[in-house]
Amino acid sequence: MGDGLVLRDIHPSAAPSWWPPAPGWWLLAAGLLFAAAALLGWHLLRAxxxxxxxxLFDAEADAAAGPVAEVAAMSTLLRRAARRRDPAADRLQGQAWLDFLDAGRDTPRFDGSRGELLIEGAFRPDADPARVADLRAAARERFVEWMEGRA
Incomplete structure (x- = not known):
């Protein structure tokens, strides 16, 4: 046994360091940051x-000289927004107009007294301010939905 090779134990190499990451991880991180920034920018623009x-809706409604004029202003704004969905929608009258306003909704917002006020309110000598405020909330919501291209 004399002149043989001396064998030594095998020592495993050290595990690779986790830092700095491989180039692919940098690209993935950059892509995720870009997507997050784009999503945030889109959200901020929509807001x-x-x-x-x-x-715009509030300024038009607030400029009205009283509740009756406010109903007329809301009706005009809704008809303007309705043209974005259907160019002929601004010529709808009566129940057809109210049905168009509620189209695509699970719960109608312009039925009953609210719809009656919207259709006839601009032609009355006076209107109840509380009912006009209730109509304004529904009209404002529908106006924004249509102008944003939703619903």
Whole structure:
């Protein structure tokens, strides 16, 4: 046994370091950051547009000289927004107009006294401010939905 090779134990190499990551991980992180920034930017633009639409609706309604004129202003705004869905929608009258306003909704918002006020309110000598405020909430919501291209 004399002149043989001396065998030594096998020592495993050290595990690779987790830092810095491989280039593929950097690309994935950059892609995720870009997607998150784009999503945030899109969300912020939609929120800004929604605020502008709400301000437009409120400015038009607030400029009205009394509850009757406010109903007329809301009707005009709704008809303007309705043209975005159907160019002939602004010529609908009576129940057909109310049905169009509620189209695609699970719960009708413009039925009963609210719809009656919207159709006839601009032609009355006076209107109940509480009922006009109730109509305004529903009209404002529908206006923004249509102007944003939803529902």
């Amino acid at each position: 800004r547009r929604r605020r502008r639409l709400l301000a």
